[in-house]
Amino acid sequence: MPLFTPDPTFYPSPRDATAAPSEKLAYVAAFARPADRPDALVVLDVDDASPSYGQVVGWTDMPNLGDELHHFGWNACSSALCPSAAHPHVERRYLLVPGLRSSRIHVLDVKEDPSSPKLVKVLEAEELGKRAGYSRPHTVHCGTDGIYVSALGGYGGDGPGGVAVLDHTTFEVRGPWEKDRGDQYLAYDFWWHITRDVMVTSEWGTPSMIEDGLRPELLLANKYGHRLHFWDLRRRRNVQTVDLGEQYQMALELRPAHDPTKEYGFLGVVVSTQDLSASVWLWHRDGTEFAVRKVIDIPAEPADAADLPPALQPFGAVPPLVTDIDLSVDDRFLYVSAWGTGELLQYDVSDPFQPRQTGSVRLGGIVARRAHPAAPDLALAGGPQMVEVSRDGRRVYVSNSLYGAWDDQFYPDGVGAWVARLDVDPAAGGMTADPRFFPHGDDFRGLRVHQIRLQGGDASSDSYCFP
Template identity: 50%
Template sequence: MNKPMKPDPTFHASAKLAMEAPPENFAFTVMLGKDADQHDGIAVIDLRKGSETYGEIVHTVMTETTGDEFHHFGWNACSSSLSPLSGHAFLERRYLIVPGIRSSRIFIFDVKDPLKAHIHKIIEPEEVFAKTGYSRPHTIHCGPEGIYVSTLGGGGKDGTDGPPGIFIMDCETFEIIGRYEMDRGAQDKHYDFWWNLPQDYMVSSEWGLPPQYENGVVAEDLLSNKYGHSIHFWDLRARKNIQTMDFGENYQMALEIRPAHDPSKSYGFCGVVVDTTNLQGAIFTWWRDDNGVWQSKKTITIDPRPEDPENLPDLLKGFGAVPPLVTDIDLSLDDKYLYVACWGLGEMHQYDVSDPMNPFLNGKVQLGGIATEHKHPNGKDFIYGPQMVEISRDGKRVYWTNSLYSTWDNQFYPHQEGGQMVMANVGEDGSFALDPDFYIDFPKNTRAHQIRLEGGDCSTDSFCYPSV
């Protein structure tokens, strides 16, 4: 890899500087096959205003293998490369690391020229197993020493031979280096993670083990509160779990971790899919107190919607209600707005979190949803509900897709099939509304999951310096 002689211009010292950068030209969106017989890939979408192909898929890269199930993915490098401790200031944000959550195969896509994006390297699952003892790679973060990869499975065929965790890849050769954890403490499940480099801590969360999600929700495990409900705080450099915080066993599936983007702040948010006592969705704010101890408080609740059982999928008939199913959250770079995807209700919520302990609902978009199926403003269907959400660096555009995970799509929306991506505009006054002219319908047999924006976005970059 030929290194540039100066830092990548898409790296920014602070979140404020990133907000002032030029807008995104392209999006890269996961295309996952509707079942294990289909190929997965990446769709390149034109976001250049005024372009003849604006809002269209202009290039696709498909795998030769099947059954990979692309899910979450991320960059080889980001603004964390500007950390004085990294030794990697002259990397390019050029490669996308895309794991197959079902196959444990990892694909490296070269997207330096988005219209000529191609697969640069493939890491076979046997290498992942042999070098880490983990399986089901999930979340990618480009970190101070390399690329960090969280996993959802341990060893063995069903991924339950030992706990899942994080491993590190070389950010130039993409060789797997080894496990991250020196002392995992009480951590025995995994999902998302993020860090604050200057404050030298990391936070991770929990979903469930492979038998609990690969074939859909296991109702017995959910009702007996056997999914993840804790978050873990780590000494980042020592690679040691320093505190585990249990939200309460009824708060099932503690998923996305979203810390404040300004590294001088010591707080963040975590979304919880469902409270099994009342079917509510929840957002917890977590923070470090004056004694250095991490605390948390439930600051947002979202109620279920009563519904005729005849209109519900089998899993929900006994409840007579549609749970919100909080399946993704994302925080704008100015730390002002938190977007919450309610995949079950068919709603995208916008919360003002300027005061992280007292958020309030500032806006809402209805689209899709169980037993509601709200249509797009252009009159077309939006399959399933709002799922993976990504925010432009300037905070003016919010993009989202619809698929959660193939077996979960089939379980909660058994009569629907397809993939869509939409965009909402955010006004200077915080107004939040769908753009009637932005609507992407993905090719037959493919669904749409996570989105990455050229030059970085709100769920990938970690910043080293406070905003001024």
């Protein structure tokens, strides 16, 4: 009988993951805003001892036009080591890369040549639609019993959005995850407290609410998502919904504690319609239910209307626009991207109820256009948007595009394309931009860049079942 050993990039606990070898490559989703050429999965060299450090070393085009690659994830990860895992001997081998506009899901194999991902399968929109009832796949997480994919839209209609489940091995769509969604209609992110059988989901909007850009009439009427949903993961039932308050528009990224003995996590909210501030919220177990409270406020910054895009001129201020957050694997530092003001903020959340700011780096911004130290004369558009943290917590990677139509509203003269690496002081906190790492502009051949994944896993890839 053959002896099976788990994939060496699977780790039983967060502590094991933080001691793992450093990543050598990063995968970046890149898309053509005009849809006049294929989107691509771009590979960056992130080994700082390599002669090609900070350069594009791999490129895989998609076979069609107009996908708008956005978020993506692994087929399998450390959750495969959980006692309840149905497939403990799968490999972290494939990246599932959805097209947010096309509703296709691309499967790319990185095992044979990690710097040259090989496209091995494309799931067309009809398969996701007919088998799960969804469209516009967004977030991918590797679960114990399959691959989970959130979707913003319904099939043949605007909603509801939800979560589909794919087979670990064949990548076939099994069907919708939910058995009882209650009144949940809007969808966005999802993640879980896997050892407690708890799923958490958040809300953005349906395809008609987002695909042509931010719709001011919907924002000012507080129609975008502002609720959190808590689910029985095993029974697939919505058991609790918490409304943050309708002014807290676009409750997006979810980052649960990596420690499987803890039941808390953080949620980023894009904007308050009362004062254009952004915020971060904490959910935590309170008796038999979950409680949610705001723990970080980030105010808007005053600006001359003449320096603002038309969408913001009536307000005379730049909203922070918190569009991503990420939690280090040791649950110590929370990173918050303020895409509007062009700032990445770092908070010590050792006490999750009392975050303490420990660092800030400014790049780009709607008004500021702050340069990178590698190109001090280059005014940057966009800002830190997608955030990814290495397993050991010493490196943070950021990219600058949010979503094609939204880029165009807030950066109407062009958002460009760039990726930066920030080095972290693991003892006291604080960050500095690495002057040697700044792929940008022509490096990406005219494509914009969105989510980043790190070879072997990162802070937002894996779930752990052992403390």
